[in-house]
Amino acid sequence: MREKRDLLSIGHTAFDYIIQVNEFPLPNSATTINKMRTFHGGAAANVAVVASSLGLKSSLISAVGGDFLGSTYQDQLKNLKINVDDMILVEEDKTPTAFVLTDENDDQIFYFYWGAATRFKESPVPIEGILDAQAVHLATGDPTFNCKCGKFARENEKLISFDPGQDLHMYSSQDLLDVLQICDILFGNHHEIDRILKSINMGIGELQDYGPSIVVETRGRKGSVIYSTEKIVIDAVERDPTDPTGAGDSYRAGFLKSFLAGESLEYCGKLASSVSSFIVEAEGCQTNVPNLEMAEKRMEGYFK
């Protein structure tokens, strides 16, 4: 008998390499890495980890490689009691890995390795995992897999949120129409929401009639805007940002935590802003994660 879960996150679990160099080498030359740190990442896992810390019973479905077994990442998910029964394990390949290289001018180069995540496409819908959950969050990951998981979740009347994030370019207009039709909440940053609307040739009102009645646009330091029957503007909770990476994912976790607790959209946005303000204070997407009490306290102090 499987335990009921509040939130199932579907999409990437990844290893992030944050690398600093003086300059990017030309072909056929070498450079020394000045600093290199590895972090736990992947948008779906980021949401699951923060949601779990905020008190949601979370589960996570990602495709991971042999290097995940026995890793500190696996230990961390276990410690947070995140259900990983339906993880797709591809022992002969690697867990998705992101390399972010930054030079002295703060220019960046990104390398992404999909690895095990190439298996999403052919993987069956995780029926039990979806049935066990109250809500399903579709994060970065394979569009085909996200679409079919979303459809099954819709048929079973789950609350569905969708955040294509940096994988947005992988979605055709039809893919987007398919997923948007069955989701309740769409998350995206300013650029992503614009790009989605252009791709499906709709305005925000049309989109809300077509699919997600709630559209949440996150704007980094400029806060966020929640489109529902009204437009709600939420300030960012300003902190000295060390590393903005993961702020968006933690916002989503904070929002969903409050939403599932039946709070108002304004409250959801404010708590979400507070949660993400913790994440930007430290390097990595899953570091300095607050619990609910910490997030509420900071929210109450800030939005007085």
Next chain:
Amino acid sequence: MREKRDLLSIGHTAFDYIIQVNEFPLPNSATTINKMRTFHGGAAANVAVVASSLGLKSSLISAVGGDFLGSTYQDQLKNLKINVDDMILVEEDKTPTAFVLTDENDDQIFYFYWGAATRFKESPVPIEGILDAQAVHLATGDPTFNCKCGKFARENEKLISFDPGQDLHMYSSQDLLDVLQICDILFGNHHEIDRILKSINMGIGELQDYGPSIVVETRGRKGSVIYSTEKIVIDAVERDPTDPTGAGDSYRAGFLKSFLAGESLEYCGKLASSVSSFIVEAEGCQTNVPNLEMAEKRMEGYFK
């Protein structure tokens, strides 16, 4: 009571990432990694692993990070009974890591992270590790640490071989003079030997009078040349090369195994060529490693 060892290798133990992309991204853009594999590497470890497979009681002194603990690399060294009692562990940093990126045109970019190996410089001479060994091989690694280990080994009448390899550019002319003065065997490829001679402004004969009476120049597919009281030319044992990486290190291990067994220099070179022919047949520096019987059998078949 510590067990006597045949060969102590000093220098890098590293993780190697072999990465294939379509093209190298421009600053502020992203690219997908088509293929990524990780291998055990680092020149000192490569020599220790192959030497151990060939039957030498080996020990290894490298600076490794927290990621080394519990890794498959640690397991492998343990399985090969390589003594790692004197390893320098820097838990808060990473094991040295090399990223080798290759694009569709076979152009390459190299990134190196020294990580834990920055600690070599300030580490004390591993007195017991050196005293316990019959021979000491100084591989890629920190010049200062290599110099002081070499001097102590000389004072204690150890056989010393030296292979600065890709770290050659880190040695000043004085560093080179210091190490060359106390070593018995110098290993290098064609370019490295040329560069060393230029740096110290000597011819090969002068170098042999000054320090290493034996200079071994490896030339990839063109075989190797051993300079001693005579010049011995050894053919490469030709195999269809899958990956030349690690060939040089395995040659050194094969050479030292035979040398410590009292074989002639010609025999040492032939066995070394045979050993390296196994390594080039598979990807990685520590894969397809032969035992002594396999290496001898192939040598005997080839040099008939």
